[in-house]
Amino acid sequence: MQLRARLQQDPPGLLFSAMGADQTRQLRGALNSGLVHEADEPAISTADGLPAAPAAPAAPTGFAALPLYGTSALNAGGGMNSPTNELDGVRLLDLPWQVQRDHPAVMVYPHPVQAGTADMERLYALGIDAYRVAREVSRQPAGRFQLDGVTGRLTVDFGQGAARFERVEQPAVFKNGVPQAVQQ
Numbered sequence: 001m002q003l004r005a006r007l008q009q010d011p012p013g014l015l016f017s018a019m020g021a022d023q024t025r026q027l028r029g030a031l032n033s034g035l036v037h038e039a040d041e042p043a044i045s046t047a048d049g050l051p052a053a054p055a056a057p058a059a060p061t062g063f064a065a066l067p068l069y070g071t072s073a074l075n076a077g078g079g080m081n082s083p084t085n086e087l088d089g090v091r092l093l094d095l096p097w098q099v100q101r102d103h104p105a106v107m108v109y110p111h112p113v114q115a116g117t118a119d120m121e122r123l124y125a126l127g128i129d130a131y132r133v134a135r136e137v138s139r140q141p142a143g144r145f146q147l148d149g150v151t152g153r154l155t156v157d158f159g160q161g162a163a164r165f166e167r168v169e170q171p172a173v174f175k176n177g178v179p180q181a182v183q184q
Contacts, residue, residue, distance in 0.1 A: 004031060017070040017090075024074055025086045044068040053142060067091065072169075075099065075179050077118030084179060093169040097125035097150040100170055105148045125150045132166075 005153040014166040015031075072094040074087065096103045098121060109128055112121070112176055129149040136145050144157040149167075172179040 004039075007031070012066065014067045014069060017068060017074065019070070019073065021074045021076055021087060024068075024070060024090065028068065028086065072118075073119060074174075075172075077121055085174075087174040087177065088156070090174045091182075092172055092174075094172050094179060095122055095125050095151045096170045096181070097121065098127075099172040099179050103150075103170075103181075106150050109150060122151075129154060147166070 006062045015027075017027060019027070068090045070090055070092045072088060072092060074092050075094050077098055086099055096106050098118065100106060100153075112124060115121075116124075129147070129151045132147055132149060133154065136147065136156065137158065142158055144155070144159050147154040147156075152167045152169040155164075155166040171184065173182055174180070
């Protein structure tokens with residue numbers, strides 16, 4: 001495989017996947033990546049303890065040792081994720097609406113009765129936060145405000161200078177085939 005040869009020639013410090021879950025599983029399989037387990041309390045962790053073994057487990061080597069990061073495209077949502085552990089340990093950023101259903105900002109809004117695609121769920125969540133931002137802008141047209149939104153932590157500034165909008169998404173990590181929110 002050409003990618004494998006290139007990675008062996010110039011080894012990266014991590015892998016980033018901007019692909020969907022199926023393509024990332026294929027990439028991981030093609031590179032023969034195993035699961036990456038980290039120490040108990042890193043900033044972003046798989047939060048999985050190492051399995052009990054009579055001898056210390058061997059440290060991952062080669063491509064299996066590379067951390068794998070991805071976008072929210074890895075999270076198909078609505079139970080569409082693989083029930084297997086093929087993506088376990090993969091880190092991603094996604095909306096609290098998708099990975100943190102017990103978040104106070106998420107719990108106050110109704111979820112659609114029929115589960116749609118993850119993209120439709122994200123669009124619905126963006127609509128919720130767009131309404132909340134528009135309401136705050138009408139209250140403070142020249143001010144700065146923050147919202148703990150269903151799409152992430154939002155900071156909006158219409159004060160002096162150019163208008164500024166910032167959104168910080170929720171970090172998550174796959175465990176047992178499902179993305180789980182990582183506490184910051």
